[in-house]
Amino acid sequence: MAGSTFGTVFRITTWGESHGKGVGVVIDGCPAGLPLKSLDIQEFLDRRKPGQSRYSTQRSEPDRVEILSGIFEGRTTGTPISLIVFNKDQHSKDYSEIASYYRPGHADYTFDAKYGFRDYRGGGRSSGRETIGRVAGGAVAARLLASLGISFCTYTRSIGPVEIRDFSREEIFNNKFYMPDRDAARKAAEYLENCMASRNSAGGVIECVIHGVPAGLGEPVFDKLDASLSKAVMSIGAMKGVEIGDGFSVASSTGLDDNDGFHIRPDGKVEKTSNHAGGILGGISDGSDIILRAAVKPTPSIASEQKTVNKSGEEITVSIKGRHDPVIVPRAVVVVEAMAAVTLADALLIGSTSRLEYLQKIWK
Amino acid sequence: MAGSTFGTVFRITTWGESHGKGVGVVIDGCPAGLPLKSLDIQEFLDRRKPGQSRYSTQRSEPDRVEILSGIFEGRTTGTPISLIVFNKDQHSKDYSEIASYYRPGHADYTFDAKYGFRDYRGGGRSSGRETIGRVAGGAVAARLLASLGISFCTYTRSIGPVEIRDFSREEIFNNKFYMPDRDAARKAAEYLENCMASRNSAGGVIECVIHGVPAGLGEPVFDKLDASLSKAVMSIGAMKGVEIGDGFSVASSTGLDDNDGFHIRPDGKVEKTSNHAGGILGGISDGSDIILRAAVKPTPSIASEQKTVNKSGEEITVSIKGRHDPVIVPRAVVVVEAMAAVTLADALLIGSTSRLEYLQKIWK
Amino acid sequence: MAGSTFGTVFRITTWGESHGKGVGVVIDGCPAGLPLKSLDIQEFLDRRKPGQSRYSTQRSEPDRVEILSGIFEGRTTGTPISLIVFNKDQHSKDYSEIASYYRPGHADYTFDAKYGFRDYRGGGRSSGRETIGRVAGGAVAARLLASLGISFCTYTRSIGPVEIRDFSREEIFNNKFYMPDRDAARKAAEYLENCMASRNSAGGVIECVIHGVPAGLGEPVFDKLDASLSKAVMSIGAMKGVEIGDGFSVASSTGLDDNDGFHIRPDGKVEKTSNHAGGILGGISDGSDIILRAAVKPTPSIASEQKTVNKSGEEITVSIKGRHDPVIVPRAVVVVEAMAAVTLADALLIGSTSRLEYLQKIWK
Amino acid sequence: MAGSTFGTVFRITTWGESHGKGVGVVIDGCPAGLPLKSLDIQEFLDRRKPGQSRYSTQRSEPDRVEILSGIFEGRTTGTPISLIVFNKDQHSKDYSEIASYYRPGHADYTFDAKYGFRDYRGGGRSSGRETIGRVAGGAVAARLLASLGISFCTYTRSIGPVEIRDFSREEIFNNKFYMPDRDAARKAAEYLENCMASRNSAGGVIECVIHGVPAGLGEPVFDKLDASLSKAVMSIGAMKGVEIGDGFSVASSTGLDDNDGFHIRPDGKVEKTSNHAGGILGGISDGSDIILRAAVKPTPSIASEQKTVNKSGEEITVSIKGRHDPVIVPRAVVVVEAMAAVTLADALLIGSTSRLEYLQKIWK
Numbered sequence A, B, C, D: 001m002a003g004s005t006f007g008t009v010f011r012i013t014t015w016g017e018s019h020g021k022g023v024g025v026v027i028d029g030c031p032a033g034l035p036l037k038s039l040d041i042q043e044f045l046d047r048r049k050p051g052q053s054r055y056s057t058q059r060s061e062p063d064r065v066e067i068l069s070g071i072f073e074g075r076t077t078g079t080p081i082s083l084i085v086f087n088k089d090q091h092s093k094d095y096s097e098i099a100s101y102y103r104p105g106h107a108d109y110t111f112d113a114k115y116g117f118r119d120y121r122g123g124g125r126s127s128g129r130e131t132i133g134r135v136a137g138g139a140v141a142a143r144l145l146a147s148l149g150i151s152f153c154t155y156t157r158s159i160g161p162v163e164i165r166d167f168s169r170e171e172i173f174n175n176k177f178y179m180p181d182r183d184a185a186r187k188a189a190e191y192l193e194n195c196m197a198s199r200n201s202a203g204g205v206i207e208c209v210i211h212g213v214p215a216g217l218g219e220p221v222f223d224k225l226d227a228s229l230s231k232a233v234m235s236i237g238a239m240k241g242v243e244i245g246d247g248f249s250v251a252s253s254t255g256l257d258d259n260d261g262f263h264i265r266p267d268g269k270v271e272k273t274s275n276h277a278g279g280i281l282g283g284i285s286d287g288s289d290i291i292l293r294a295a296v297k298p299t300p301s302i303a304s305e306q307k308t309v310n311k312s313g314e315e316i317t318v319s320i321k322g323r324h325d326p327v328i329v330p331r332a333v334v335v336v337e338a339m340a341a342v343t344l345a346d347a348l349l350i351g352s353t354s355r356l357e358y359l360q361k362i363w364k
Helices: A038-048 A092-100 A108-115 A121-126 A128-146 A170-174 A182-197 A225-234 A247-252 A329-351 A356-363 B038-047 B108-115 B121-126 B128-146 B170-174 B182-197 B225-234 B247-252 B329-351 B356-363 C038-047 C108-115 C121-126 C128-146 C170-174 C182-197 C225-234 C247-252 C329-351 C356-363 D038-047 D108-115 D121-126 D128-146 D170-174 D182-197 D225-234 D247-252 D329-351 D356-363
Strands: A011-016 A022-028 A065-067 A081-086 A151-159 A204-211 A239-244 A262-264 A270-272 A290-296 A305-309 A315-319 B011-016 B022-028 B065-067 B081-086 B151-159 B204-211 B239-244 B262-264 B270-272 B290-296 B305-309 B315-319 C011-016 C022-028 C081-086 C151-159 C204-211 C239-244 C262-264 C270-272 C290-296 C305-309 C315-319 D011-016 D022-028 D065-067 D081-086 D151-159 D204-211 D239-244 D262-264 D270-272 D290-296 D305-309 D315-319
Touching: A011 A128, A011 D022, A011 D081, A022 A128, A022 D011, A038 A065, A038 A128, A038 A329, A081 A128, A081 D011, A108 A121, A121 A128, A128 A151, A128 A329, A151 A182, A151 A329, A170 A182, A204 A329, A204 B247, A225 A239, A225 A290, A225 A329, A225 B225, A225 B239, A239 A247, A239 B225, A239 B247, A247 B204, A247 B239, A247 B290, A262 B305, A262 B315, A290 A329, A290 B247, A305 B262, A315 B262, A329 C356, A356 C329, A356 C356, B011 B128, B011 C022, B011 C081, B022 B128, B022 C011, B038 B065, B038 B128, B038 B329, B081 B128, B081 C011, B108 B121, B121 B128, B128 B151, B128 B329, B151 B182, B151 B329, B170 B182, B204 B329, B225 B239, B225 B290, B225 B329, B239 B247, B290 B329, B329 D356, B356 D329, B356 D356, C011 C128, C022 C128, C038 C128, C038 C329, C081 C128, C108 C121, C121 C128, C128 C151, C128 C329, C151 C182, C151 C329, C170 C182, C204 C329, C204 D247, C225 C239, C225 C290, C225 C329, C225 D225, C225 D239, C239 C247, C239 D225, C239 D247, C247 D204, C247 D239, C247 D290, C262 D315, C290 C329, C290 D247, C305 D262, C315 D262, D011 D128, D022 D128, D038 D065, D038 D128, D038 D329, D081 D128, D108 D121, D121 D128, D128 D151, D128 D329, D151 D182, D151 D329, D170 D182, D204 D329, D225 D239, D225 D290, D225 D329, D239 D247, D290 D329
Parallel strands: C262 D305
Antiparallel strands: A011 A022, A022 A081, A065 A081, A151 A204, A204 A290, A239 A290, A239 B239, A262 A270, A305 A315, B011 B022, B022 B081, B065 B081, B151 B204, B204 B290, B239 B290, B262 B270, B305 B315, C011 C022, C022 C081, C151 C204, C204 C290, C239 C290, C239 D239, C262 C270, C305 C315, D011 D022, D022 D081, D065 D081, D151 D204, D204 D290, D239 D290, D262 D270, D305 D315
């Protein structure tokens, strides 16, 4: 069980290494009848594409997705949707040196410890290219959710010490960092210039807000919606923390401040009066926006000298060369959104059987 | 799929409501031949027992575990281990009023939204008593891990604004808060007295350190060890955030500061020179201590007045009566440890098939 | 993964040994709002009860089921339903001898080979009592299916060489063998008298017919409805073969004879003109009755002398004493029905998400 | 959950339609370090290739497999192995007519009932080409098992009324039917000539014998080895029955005849004295050969006239044109073997954690 499948009823299975023939995903359990075309998926992939700015790797892959199965006459058939992106721009020789030692902050050592050897070319399976399958799968999930009125707003909340102070939804796609605050984006650019100049790198925080989720999704005990979202997000490389709603700040809050009250909306519906909970109570969506944040570590590949060991058991000093983003955050924004979308699609399908009356609507 | 099963090869399935006949767990996939007796489990359960101090609910249940299956002549047989704790001290009338309205910060509203109705007595399935099954299952997992040299140290890192400044392993079991710092425990007690006096409640942070984990556990993509640990911990009621190693602070760190170098130990083994990663690289254990932290929200049941709505669609003001801990953190410490243990046991069993040479050791 | 869970969305987890404290089942994923009481389950259990005739073991256990969780005010809540039957009539000393040797036709040897040792008392986990959890779980599934118009007719088709030649639904519950043919039942009784006189035992065939299954259940490739039903039935102890519709006889049939045509019913619906397929085409229900048959081996515990070996590595001759049914078939009838019901309930829940329009009926 | 994944620890996920871009499989959980090359897989695929005789479809596809991931320097890396076979010889216009009606014996009607519409080109997902993914996955499983001493012998036991009477292992690959009896193969050819002349088709029985399986594989209750094998085999299109060992004939046997005794081999090992059980006792392998048989229905596509209905609700008479095998059995032989191999590989990996001492061999 090499852990390459995520989800239970709506599930994605990804495959592929950085320098193999390609990377891909099989999406199983997508309901039949959903309109879907390559462009829906390509738009998602383009958001994680390298080479869009001087702050992301200059590897220039078009990363064109091909649909291999599961779509007929423009709609999903209910059978597995297989998507592939061929690798085009592999420079295997770039990576030949790293076969011999363990890069700090990377999975080189742990892959060797687990499997006895590894595909060392470009990080192999632990490369950032692994996320292409996630994003392609997430694009399909997002499309399904959109057809039921659920939408996403995901952006960079901070890069290094630079945090957003303003929020403009339009601004998100106006700057290279997907920040909803133009001023913060400008400061982030300055900060990254300094990082690059000092052969260093930066981390940051990604925030994802999900609108239109009906109350009642998520399962009470182990498959709580927040638990599943946490796993989804923490399974992305470089993530070191995740939080829902007020997150870690609840630890120093009080019950009186943290509890969200309820009131009756003019249309008669029950609604919370605030949203400290981030849209999830007892593991089940409460009808408010779902809010989650993830902490991304600084890019581990840096040109500065670092101490490590090689496979001959010698202690050495290395400096990582090659094309590396000084910050991963902007390209990871869409990956977080994709994983949240897959999680929510799965929860929605599972939730469709939570009441006998739901079954009777379909089968009687 | 009501989400009551956790784990793939080592898996637990829990059941039970606060005011039903009891709560329990079925542990499936525990290898045969592990010495196990009731006391091993009871010791874990006693750590989450109510009524141990004036800071936890005075409900006085002995919570004695009974082993119903899966043990023969003092050892596990490889077949499911069914454990039950009968409910003894239910005061159903205490809870009759809450049937009519939605308590702020609780799952009352979301259970109704999901299922159409709910067992309102004492929180039903979303009661804290649900964690008994987790802790009993975790005790078995911990026992299995101990037989392979893996141990846990879990404690309260903060309560409200009071954070530990010192670390004494012995002190953890010397105070009611499971804090490794006597002075912090004293200050936490003062803080909670104030909370109770103002009919309010507090949250906090729990930290779990796991020693002796061999390098190589965890699966590369979706079932990364940190992802699975995150789900495990976030599935516990009241958890709002989780982090591994340096966690959220990596967001403002740099690659140079965050990367852990490698060196060769005197015995020839590879080891990291620091542990910002918290023992996991690329989703796979690296041989260092695994470190995780979880943020616990303040107890939602408070005696102060709060605004909410009732099931007749009226806006009302309520004040929650009854026996409620002003802080959940101390009793949740063992729950975090239990969920981490189940996750690690599962990862270890799955990891036992990651190399052909492992299979050959067993089958040839 | 000791294999004690069956089903994906509607799932049962069983536990318990013949001579432990009891046996039980946790049913997870049953939709909320289904009326359910102990009697619904007890009626199923009573159909597998021992001691009902001289052709079944005289062990006189009342086998009363207790509902421990998941039901509130007479309806399922959507949370796990835990059911237990305590063991009452264990004669552990009866079984002390068999600890030392391997009974032919039993799992004694294979349990030792797998686990290194076994709970030898009464067969432990491989005892027929293990089926109590299946039947209790199946009773809940059958109840759910009944509320959607799906019903079962399960009976003994043959015992030893005696096969039914007539079919009367009323007769099924009129004789001890659950045969729909009074004359065959009489002949079966004679045949079994001979078996017992010669210290021997008999096998037989069970047939299960399921009415009212809507077309469209089952998943196309690996989770075909017939595949899942086959696993469900073959997982019952003593089953050696399973077939759907015309089953093994198709091997010598022709396409012209085996294909079922289609016509239009007076009410305008499409219907098959025959049912060689047994209600399943391409792994998906076709709206006709689902028909399956299972072959049950003769009771392995016989009083005749047999050659075997003991744990000291000696070849010995044994004669199995104690209370044993000369034929398992009649008591297994309800077990087959129970497993078919669980399988169908799971397929129905999974099938509820196969079309986008189904989701839109629920969520829009 | 469109049911396209099989297995738990060693798992395959297949995708693809008859007339899409290709078909493929993702194999997840294969241990690292297994030598594997394209040819290992191609040899399996060649056994199911069409166009090898006048008794199989003349569609002339080379069906060359490409390895897209998971292999590095000639060995498996432990990460997912993605395999693809591109479709080359699709004649979409051949199939345009069948879009309008439901072919008897096919899944056209049930796909429409389930999904609301279907990819009607060449059977879409329910085409025989779907088995390419199974066979490619099974080739990897068989390779893994071979490295642990487990091998397969699978062949045609009967075609229509012609059953084998002799057994020569060498003969299996000497005739187009994979029959171990030259004389039976000759008679089968005659029988099929008659079938074709009368625009009809034939079924048959496939037998699979597995050598070298260690005692102790399979899980006691729901995941019995025979249950999992049954599901695996029954999930192949056109299978209507499956049996283990003496199978359906046990129903009329007696305990004395059906029980297998035990003796001590010269080398001191315990062994059964006969093998009525077909190598599995209580759901766990017993060290003897595993023997299973599957009943294959006659090819449903026949040129004779049949009654059916079209999508306009009219009753019509059809005659299926195009390239169709008069018998599926010979090409399904390798599919049965493949599915058995995947099942066994999964059971072996799961069984590697059944004893604490196995874990200690690896981790201590």
